[in-house]
Amino acid sequence: MFVPEKTTREEISVIIGITTTLNEADGFQRVNVEYINRVAATGAAPVLLTPVRGGAEANRALARQVIDTVDALVITGGGDVHPRYYVPDPAKNRDALNMDDVAALGCGSASHCRSTGAPVPFCGHNASDEAFRQAMGGPPGPDEVTTLDGRNVLTDPDRPAVPCLSDLLAVSEDRDGFELELARLAHDRRIPCLGICRGMQVMNVTLGGSLYRDLYNCGVTERGHRQEPPYDRTTDTITIAAGSLLATVLGTAGAFDVNSMHHQGIDHVAEGLTVAARSDDGVVEAVEDPSRRFYLGVQWHPEYLDRHRGLFSALADAAR
Template sequence: MKVKIGITTGLEGEQQVKLSQDNVDAVVQAGGLPLLLPNVWEEDCIRQMVTELDGLLVTGGGDIDPTLFGEEPHPRLGTITPRRDFFEWQLIRLFLEANKPVLAICRGCQMLNIAAGGDMYQDIEAQHGTPPLQHTQHAPKTHASHYVHIAKSSMLYTILGKERIKVNSFHHQAIRRPAPGFEVSGRASDGIIEAFESKRHRFVLGLQWHPECLAAAGDPDSLKLFKALITATRKG
């Protein structure tokens, strides 16, 4: 029987649920059963989701409410979605509490860090000390535009077996201070954190890029990341 992977969804105007098909396809290709999760306020519903699911994919999207990590809005903060912020914050915390596998992508990576007690840059061009690379690429989503350097001691290295990979990039926010119990496993050449992972859970991995788009284009390394999520659910 296929393991059940919950996939978080975005909201269009707080009314219409939206999700890139690439997320669904990546989970299917990796051998999982994708289940789309609506953004709900009711905590009993969220708790039941955690009970029913084997693993979680936290997807990309818009900006995150900075009051969740103790800051007020920066002038360059984009559109936020309070319902999604609340839902994912609660969902991730419960998944971590249950020690169930989590793979978090782009916005999801940032939300994972915030839910676990870390923080983030609201805008890397305005707040990061070193002039950053182009992290919002002007190229198709299947194009890998910059490199990520991977720590050899990391779970990410164990999955990919490489010290450097090329990734796509569509973000203006990024992790600043990793949450307690998490370690950086990948950085861009400008120092921006591109991957981090928990040292206290069996599989919790955050990635700043979009491997689901690269997996859809046939990139084998990207598919390995989703297969690692599936494998981790079976080891529980």
């Protein structure tokens, strides 16, 4: 960021970028006001970061432009990451982020969760951006309204369903390209980054980890992890690892109450990340990179919970 002559860096407000979700049916990008309020309460300036139409490569280029305008990132909740970014072999996941010369989409193929052995519909192959556009034709889903991170996301009801995406929510080629590149750049450049729900999954995938398409269908848990409103109440208990950054930020280790609004979760944890918290049914609830000052993702939604505001304060402090 440009600093005028005779102006110290401390005199310029810390800028924290917040990513957004597309309401496709009405053409609006939106973000929950709770994210904005939590960032603003730290004294930082919240700035919304939005993907653009044009596909993954255009949005990777955009991410490389905007990353230098912020001091920290909040990668927010929302729709599911396309499975082509987390192929069954975790060792190939990082390479899968560059898909210019990769083969067909492979809709209708099947795979198995490594951890459970349960068969799960899976796009096991990657696709070029053009093949993805042709096969997808837009965000999938038979429902016009999907509730994600506590708000309705409007999808175009005229979009055709795509078999390999039929159990996923609000998949967006543009958003995937944008946020995966932001998360990678933040990690490479040691820019403080807080991932929330989908945001945690993005951080894991961009470093080579993988996801369960659906926790129930993968046989990970019999318990639902998508609570009904209000979201400022807690419905789940996690265990925070002693000595973790998360424990330091929240001021506690061991049992901790959270809300829960997701259907996917981390399967293979990316190399370099450590698990900072799990729910009592074994779902990964937080990951962090000990080699970075602040590279932390949580599966729940702290923006709704007053007791969790320390996550945002710690992010702003790391940015300063």
